[in-house]
Amino acid sequence: MSFQLQDYLTDRRSRVEAALDRYLPAATCTPEHLHEAIRYSVLAPGKRLRPILVLASAEAVGGDPDSVMPAACALECIHAFSLIHDDLPCMDNDDYRRGRLTNHKVYGEAMAMLAGDALLTLAFELVAEAAGPVAPARVVSALTLIATATGTRGMVGGQVVDIESEGQPIGPEKLEYIHSHKTGALLTASSVVGAMLCGASDEQQAKLCDYGRSIGLAFQIADDILDIVGDEAKIGKPVGSDEGNDKATYPKLFGLDESRRMARAEVSAAVDAVAEFGEPAEPLRAIARYIVERDL
């Protein structure tokens, strides 16, 4: 029987969401509004791509996905923190995200900023939580990996360069810098950390790192393409909004056809990177293929 990606995604998403609900402090705990604000954003409907990658990368090396669930949820917390801060007036100033009011529109700016700060902190608390089934030395490595992917050499660094480049003409190199840092770094960390916690060899980790880099790039190119050819309902923001923003995109730099070709090449590279892992890496390969099957 062939691998059913949709069934896999549905199952893993519901496991991740149940775990998030357990790990996040209850909205009845002091300070209630802070915990409400945190839950509002983290438990909003989402693909849960990052935590699912963590689970799938554990499986790819024969590990137990349950043992890496705290780390999987940590990656989702970091993703949620970044969205909350990104939406703030001093950043993108967005009132809506996927059709729902953004965090600060509901809870106010101060609370939204603090909810983001708390989520980033909780993420590292969750990484520590993995210790027990996992040897502490591996937890420390995972901590370094995730922190590096999040900080100035990762996501936050990419956001800064993105902000500083707005309204300026930028070339392919800077565009890749921005995306490989702003969204790519966390996707790469997600693709490696599950396997790392399950004791993957350095060689296996390097291959998963290649996988993560390729799907990160494919994902970004696909998003840029969808922003042009997609419709509002599918991606939840006005079509062409990046263009109106004067933001550089792959189709703008390379044209639509070449962008499609680039996305497909990255997906192939991702699939090839984990070829040697055999059957247990089928979820990772199916996730990679799925990226360019989204109506490009």
Next chain:
Amino acid sequence: MSFQLQDYLTDRRSRVEAALDRYLPAATCTPEHLHEAIRYSVLAPGKRLRPILVLASAEAVGGDPDSVMPAACALECIHAFSLIHDDLPCMDNDDYRRGRLTNHKVYGEAMAMLAGDALLTLAFELVAEAAGPVAPARVVSALTLIATATGTRGMVGGQVVDIESEGQPIGPEKLEYIHSHKTGALLTASSVVGAMLCGASDEQQAKLCDYGRSIGLAFQIADDILDIVGDEAKIGKPVGSDEGNDKATYPKLFGLDESRRMARAEVSAAVDAVAEFGEPAEPLRAIARYIVERDL
């Protein structure tokens, strides 16, 4: 020869500042402005109380202070992150801190927020850095301790309750909740984590936790008193600024004399908590006494 606190503080402060300079990414690394903004706030003149407590708590249990320097700097990064975010327009909206322009007044709001985010991330990266001389299991415990002290059950939680209480009459219990979380939690973690990383017993850690809680409270009461009796030059903000803000303070709730008595009682409790540690805990005891010797 009796213990010379000022010499000790001067020496440790310069060691901490040299280490911070080493650990923080250079301002010449991409993204330059982000690293500049980070260095602007972290390397601003400061007491370095939290990192010095980390070093002193390591020494108190016979540990090597150099082995906990990354964790010491992590605590300073978390402190700096909290000040940058606190000063933002959506929070306290302060233009100056200790006579210097606040981070967002120099680098803009978006950069200040991201610099804070990056510093919080860097802090956890530094905790991981302690592994090597320190057993990974202890690093994981330290990570949990620091994250808990920072997040919704610690500093961020205290900030939220503080904001929500502004302009409202609050009683002694809520005042203690705010301070024990907003500033106390991180001081307590600072007082324990150095010893924890050096292999302190649970009993030793519990005593250091008592020490930290007492100096945290003494420190806050002393600050409230200084805010009334001190002069601008000494504390770097307008005298009575908390009063103008409608913020609850110890002198407002208990009067000046009773507040002075409370601060001294907490200092005695802190000194007593580490009595059994003997000579190696002399720096911790001297730091505690110093809190109420600041012109109260």
